[in-house]
Amino acid sequence: MKCEWVRESIVLYVYGELADDARHELEQHVARCEDCAAELKAEQSFHALLSRDRAEDPTPNLLAASRMRLQEALETAHQGAWWHRLAFDPANWLRQVRFSPALASAILILGFAGGVGTTYKVYGTRTPVIPPPSQNQAPSDASIAGIESVTQNPGSNQISIKYNTVSTQEAQGSLNDQRIQQLLLYAARSNYNSGVRVDSVDLLAQKTNDMQVREALMYALQNDTNPGVRLKSLSALGNYVKDDVNVRDAVLRALVNDTNSGVRIEALRLLEPVKADGSVRGVLMALAAKDQSTYIKSQARTMLAQLPEID
Amino acid sequence: MAGLDRQTQDRRIDDTMLIREAQRGNRAAFEELVRHYDQSVLRLALHLTGTEHDAQDVYQDAFLKAYKNIGSFRFECSFYTWIYRIVTNLCLDHLRRKNVRKEDAPVAKDADGGEYDLLDQVADGRAGANPERDLMRRQLGARIAGALEKLTPRERMVFELKHYHGLKLRTVGEILHTTEETAKNTLFRATQKLRGALADMR
Numbered sequence: 001m002k003c004e005w006v007r008e009s010i011v012l013y014v015y016g017e018l019a020d021d022a023r024h025e026l027e028q029h030v031a032r033c034e035d036c037a038a039e040l041k042a043e044q045s046f047h048a049l050l051s052r053d054r055a056e057d058p059t060p061n062l063l064a065a066s067r068m069r070l071q072e073a074l075e076t077a078h079q080g081a082w083w084h085r086l087a088f089d090p091a092n093w094l095r096q097v098r099f100s101p102a103l104a105s106a107i108l109i110l111g112f113a114g115g116v117g118t119t120y121k122v123y124g125t126r127t128p129v130i131p132p133p134s135q136n137q138a139p140s141d142a143s144i145a146g147i148e149s150v151t152q153n154p155g156s157n158q159i160s161i162k163y164n165t166v167s168t169q170e171a172q173g174s175l176n177d178q179r180i181q182q183l184l185l186y187a188a189r190s191n192y193n194s195g196v197r198v199d200s201v202d203l204l205a206q207k208t209n210d211m212q213v214r215e216a217l218m219y220a221l222q223n224d225t226n227p228g229v230r231l232k233s234l235s236a237l238g239n240y241v242k243d244d245v246n247v248r249d250a251v252l253r254a255l256v257n258d259t260n261s262g263v264r265i266e267a268l269r270l271l272e273p274v275k276a277d278g279s280v281r282g283v284l285m286a287l288a289a290k291d292q293s294t295y296i297k298s299q300a301r302t303m304l305a306q307l308p309e310i311d
Numbered sequence: 312m313a314g315l316d317r318q319t320q321d322r323r324i325d326d327t328m329l330i331r332e333a334q335r336g337n338r339a340a341f342e343e344l345v346r347h348y349d350q351s352v353l354r355l356a357l358h359l360t361g362t363e364h365d366a367q368d369v370y371q372d373a374f375l376k377a378y379k380n381i382g383s384f385r386f387e388c389s390f391y392t393w394i395y396r397i398v399t400n401l402c403l404d405h406l407r408r409k410n411v412r413k414e415d416a417p418v419a420k421d422a423d424g425g426e427y428d429l430l431d432q433v434a435d436g437r438a439g440a441n442p443e444r445d446l447m448r449r450q451l452g453a454r455i456a457g458a459l460e461k462l463t464p465r466e467r468m469v470f471e472l473k474h475y476h477g478l479k480l481r482t483v484g485e486i487l488h489t490t491e492e493t494a495k496n497t498l499f500r501a502t503q504k505l506r507g508a509l510a511d512m513r
Contacts (some may be wrong), residue, residue, distance in 0.1 A: 017495070053451055055357070057354055058357050066367050067345070071342065225339075226337070227337055228338075262337075
């Protein structure tokens with residue numbers, strides 16, 4: 001019995017997977033039992049033999065190629081739908097609410113739109129519950145956005161709870177519809193799901209003659225955390241670098257400050273028609289002198305070289 | 312030792328923040344997270360699949376899957392375990408497909424024949440400082456690779472994670488959705504088989 005246990009445990013012993021007491025027991029046994037000692041020796045020499053062969057590390061080339069391929073695929077990949085996260089991860093959802101005043105207010109607004117300020121009356125346990133007809137459905141936990149107040153009427157056992165609800169609404173209409181535009185502008189600025197922001201920016205890109213839309217796009221270009229959204233806003237703004245100084249400044253800011261080199265290269269390309277402009281020229285000179293990206297440095301130099309000399 | 316613990320702890324906190332960011336759709340954070348793990352993932356995939364091409368496919372599929380599903384990661388296990396679950400599942404699929412292909416092949420695989428081919432290649436390859444020892448090492452590698460292929464996908468995976476990657480069997484069990492006890496038994500079976508297959512080697 002003991003020998004059988006030892007035979008089965010020798011592998012674990014060799015791999016350092018035996019608990020202290022079991023290891024001690026095994027060592028004691030092996031000191032006394034010749035067969036098991038031979039078995040241990042055989043296992044150890046087999047282990048040594050195997051250990052002469054090791055898993056090779058991937059070459060730096062393979063690693064770099066894999067990373068690049070993944071990055072490309074991520075550009076177009078979408079994360080799980082946002083309602084997925086909303087529905088299945090309440091902790092994360094709450095965190096979002098806590099950290100994002102914009103989202104919190106969005107939920108409040110939605111709450112109002114969904115028929116807010118319902119007063120839900122809870123009766124004491126002894127009195128029979130007679131809910132008013134319009135409020136006879138207790139809301140499920142998930143649809144409560146927040147409790148506004150809880151008050152007990154003095155001298156009675158009635159409690160009033162004011163709470164806001166979230167309900168999903170749907171709006172349909174053409175891009176010319178004022179309401180659709182408002183919602184898109186809101187989504188481009190505030191939605192925490194980057195997929196929705198990309199879609200909104202994509203649609204707004206068709207309405208760039210509207211000043212409000214342009215502002216939203218500039219906001220996205222400067223503040224959005226997702227480089228895909230920034231890139232889309234940038235492309236949409238491209239036609240205005242000539243005529244709109246604010247747009248030009250925004251694109252310049254993206255060129256200088258953006259963390260994503262794709263966005264920066266696109267910004268540089270868009271500024272090509274206005275490279276003679278004083279502010280653009282200044283930025284180009286700074287980039288040509290010292291920029292981390294050799295590509296941008298050399299592009300800036302080329303663009304400057306094509307400019308007529310002005311002194 | 313304390314310094315090392317501190318480092319792991321820092322990495323954990325760092326990861327947690329990156330995961331939260333990635334869950335909010337921040338791709339840069341996800342890419343940073345990838346860089347913390349991708350070297351060992353690629354090493355595992357490379358050794359298991361045996362070709363750079365297949366290893367790259369596993370790498371790609373694993374991290375894309377992780378990206379798409381990171382919203383459902385709920386910190387119940389470490390991110391390491393989570394990502395390894397995805398990778399090992401993909402590798403197991405790969406091994407199973409490979410086994411099916413092997414059985415379907417009209418010509419039975421001759422282990423010795425394969426070996427000689429490998430040895431031929433080595434013989435006219437570059438001559439190291441000690442060609443004889445180099446040859447022995449390659450020969451050993453080829454023999455071990457052949458023996459590993461005879462394990463079942465699950466035995467192979469447990470052995471791989473324990474022997475080549477030095478993971479604790481408890482972690483191996485967690486990754487493979489099984490108990491530490493089962494992982495122990497599987498490791499035992501795998502080493503028995505390997506010892507049998509490599510009995511003539513010394």
